[in-house]
Amino acid sequence: MQKPKLPKNESDRLEALNRYHILDTLPEQEYDDLTRLAAEICGTPIALISLVDRDRQWFKSKVGLDVSETPRDISFCGHAVADSAFLNVPDTTQDIRFTDNPLVAKDPSIRFYAGMPLKTSDNFTLGTLCVIDHQPRNLTEKQIRQLESLSRLAISQFELRRSNATRKAAEDALDEQYKREVLLAEITQRIRQSLNLDAIFQIAAQELRQSMNADRIGIFKFDPDSNCCNGEFVSESVIAGFDSVIALKIYDHCFGDQYAAYYKEGRIQVINNINESGLTDCHQDILQRFQVISNLVVPIIQTENLWGLLCIHQCSAPRHWQDSEINFARRIATQLEIAIKQASLFELLEQELLEREKEADSRKILLTELQESESRYRSVITSMSEGIVLQQADGQITACNENAEKILGLSADQMRGLKSVDFERSTIREDGSIFLSEDHPAMVTLRTGQPQTNVIMGICKEDCPTRWISINSQPLRHPDQTSPYAVVASFADITEKKLAQEMLKMEAELAHVRSLTDGLTQVANRRCFDDRLQTEWQRSVREKQSLSLIFLDIDYFKLYNDCYGHQAGDACLIQVAQTAASQLKRPTDLFARYGGEEFVVILPNTNMEGAIAVVELIQHAIHDLKIPHEASKVSSNVTISLGIASIIPTQEQSLEDLIAIADKNLYQAKQQGRDRFYC
Missing domain, CATH: 3.30.450.40 (GAF domain)
Structure with a gap:
């Protein structure tokens, strides 16, 4: 052998x-x-x-x-x-x-x-x-x-x-990615609109649990000065059937000694099954007390200190965490860090301003307070999650924070002394046009004294994708004065939100294409044919050009189905449709499934001679397929019959006249023995 x-x-x-x-x-x-x-x-x-x-x-x-x-x-x-x-x-x-x-x-x-x-x-x-x-x-x-x-x-x-299978996997991945981008955008928007940490935590926990199909999401906060040994869950979302851990005090000295440094470095703990993880006994005992079988833990860090943990628990069974899930949890934790920092800074500023207002008893004291407040304000904006730029009345930038440097791609020294007009060549509107200097929100506020909100701007840089920002500008005034002495421009990077919107638009376009495509043969469907024929008819009437229509029918297709079965019939329809459609050489031509085994071809600006040439190409291509058809009465292989109509449409005629001629000629082709065309 x-x-x-x-x-x-x-x-x-x-x-x-x-x-x-x-x-x-x-x-x-x-x-x-x-x-x-x-x-x-x-x-x-x-x-x-x-x-x-x-x-x-x-x-x-x-x-x-x-x-x-x-x-x-x-x-x-x-x-x-x-x-x-x-x-x-x-x-x-x-x-x-x-x-x-x-x-x-x-x-x-x-x-x-x-x-x-x-x-x-x-x-x-x-x-x-x-x-x-x-x-x-x-x-x-x-x-x-x-x-x-x-x-x-x-x-x-x-x-x-x-x-x-490929299309279904791509659609599922796109849908999942889109949902997560929308969720992240919603949480980011809530952070920008609210300083209520409890509300932000609750929304994040609930939406994240539903998005990741987890059994429990918990936000854990360490007690200050406990060396990360004590703390409690300050927010959670848990499905029915598993215990709530909200406000439950946790004392775990093992964690502070063995794991805190690990999390402070920004590392993430991924455990697919706690029984196979090699955890210390004390750590494993705590997880078992919470009914946890698999978990994903992301640190929440504030100024290099471990504030708490974002905990994602699977209590019903072990779970293999995907890279996309880990990355998404990390991004959610980052937004929570921003919310905590933002709330803390604004609370501090509010307390200071309140104390200063109580002490103020004269204009001189108030002016001094304003100067001190401005200094503190500059300190506060340095740590805010958004990009912040302070511009004087002449438009010159005098201060900015770190996030402004990151978003604009310039250092504070490079920006200091510049005006909004100096960015004109590198900024665009959503429609792609140049963002004129006089329309910059900061310049508008300095000119009118009115705040500007949610102005969208694109920042262009060579060899880098366009970065999109949403800008707000707020005037700063001295008491009893109407004209601002400065303006604070705050802006957030909304590039990911824009990308999510673009994905939504692409999904809508994909759905539109599917609505015009035959599900079996993947050629245009009847709806697409009706719309295109109406358009081409009106254009041909207007321009007095020839319009040709071809009806195509697979000979004895019912006998083919009876002989070989409907699955083989579907495969035959696919081959015939794809092969015939490939013979059309112009983008203006259309090949569509009319119904059952009947197809139709629209040929704009084509007379009868041109239509016959296309028909002959299609006939030869189908013959070359040599698809067996033992039940046919004209050939041992699959054949087609075609009817051709070609006219120069006028206002007195209707497109139904053209369809009727092509249909009648198809009937004549069948009457004369099939496997032929008639015109």
């Missing part, structure tokens, strides 16, 4: 096979119809769709055989894959390669084998569509051609299956 050789491109071939994600999947009617049809055409008791894996051949579909796979070393299909060619063995007992093969000497006692390679569009042979008999025999040339056609149909099903 000769073992099959390995193809030279074996590693690439196996990689191509795995891309289809079809190995070890359940039986599917589409493939079973093809093997049953192959057995009937070739008159054999056994037919297989065999895929050759690294060490085995696995049967996606089988007729007349009980096993689902055999070793590759004894496979017939392995030889066909190695040569990437049709393998025909009329009598295995007379072929030196197979005389002592176990599949010949023992069950299933193979005496005849014929395998047609299953080749992908990039020329990788994944396996074969093969027929097997217990008696020596030979296939006719016609049977070989039909077996080859069925192998192409099998590959079409592979491609359709992979396309559908």
Whole structure:
């Protein structure tokens, strides 16, 4: 017995096979119809769709055989894959390669084998569509051609299956990413609008639990001066059936000694199963008390100190945390850090201003207080989550915070002394136009004394994506004066929010495309055809140009379905539609499914001679497919009949006239024997 050789491109071939994600999947009617049809055409008791894996051949579909796979070393299909060619063995007992093969000497006692390679569009042979008999025999040339056609149909099903799976995975990933971006934008917006930490924590915990499908989300705060040993959960969201931990005091000296330094460095703890994690006994006891089986813990840091922890608990079962989930939790924790910092700073500022107001008893004292307040204000803005810039009445920048430097890409020294006008060439509006200097919110506020809110600006920089910011400007005035002596411009980076909006727009556009596409054949559908024909008709009337219409019908398609089954019928529709559509060379032409097995072609600015040329291209392409059709009354292969109409539309006519002519001519083509066109 000769073992099959390995193809030279074996590693690439196996990689191509795995891309289809079809190995070890359940039986599917589409493939079973093809093997049953192959057995009937070739008159054999056994037919297989065999895929050759690294060490085995696995049967996606089988007729007349009980096993689902055999070793590759004894496979017939392995030889066909190695040569990437049709393998025909009329009598295995007379072929030196197979005389002592176990599949010949023992069950299933193979005496005849014929395998047609299953080749992908990039020329990788994944396996074969093969027929097997217990008696020596030979296939006719016609049977070989039909077996080859069925192998192409099998590959079409592979491609359709992979396309559908890829599209579904992309849609799911896009949808999940969009939902998380929306959630992050909502939390960010709430932080900008509110200083109520309890409300921010509650919304973040509830939305994060629902988004990540977790059993419990808890926000834990350490007691000050406890060396991260004591604390409590200040907010949580937990599903029914598991205990609440809110306001529960925790005393864990092990944590402060062993884990606090780890978290202060910004590291994240990821535990898929606490029973397999190697945690210390005291730490594991606390997690078990909270019913935790798997958890994800992200530190919440304030000025290099560990403020608390964002805890994500899975209590029902172990869980493998995805990189996207870990990254999303980290981003949520960052927003919570901003909210805590912002609330703390504003609380401090409010207390100071209140104390100063109580002490003020004269204008001189008040002026001194304002000067001191401005100094403190500059200190406060340095630590705020938004970018902050202070500009004097002449527009010159005198102070900014760290976030302003990051967002604008300039240092404080580079910005100091500049005006908004100096950024004109690098800033744009949402429509892409230049953001004029006089329209900058800070300049408008200095000019009018009125605050400006939520002004959108794009910052352009060479070799970097555009960064989008939302700007607010607030005037600063001395008592009893109406004109501002300075302006505070605050701005937040909304680039991620803009990207989320763009994704939403893309989803809407994708939905629109789907609404105009036939789900089976992936060509334009009836709705798309109706809209386009109306448009082209009106344009042709206006410009007095020819408009041609072609009706196309698959001959005896009902008999095809009755003979081969509806799954094979669907595969036939896909091949015919895709092949016919590929013959249209102009972007203005449209190929659409009209209904059932009937298709239609719109050819703008095309007279009858041009339409006939397109019809002949389509006819030749369909003939070249050689799709078997034993039930046809005009040919052994699938054929089509076509009706052509071509007119120069006028105001006195209607597009229904054009449709009626094409439909009538299609009827004449059928009456005259089918497999032809009529005009």
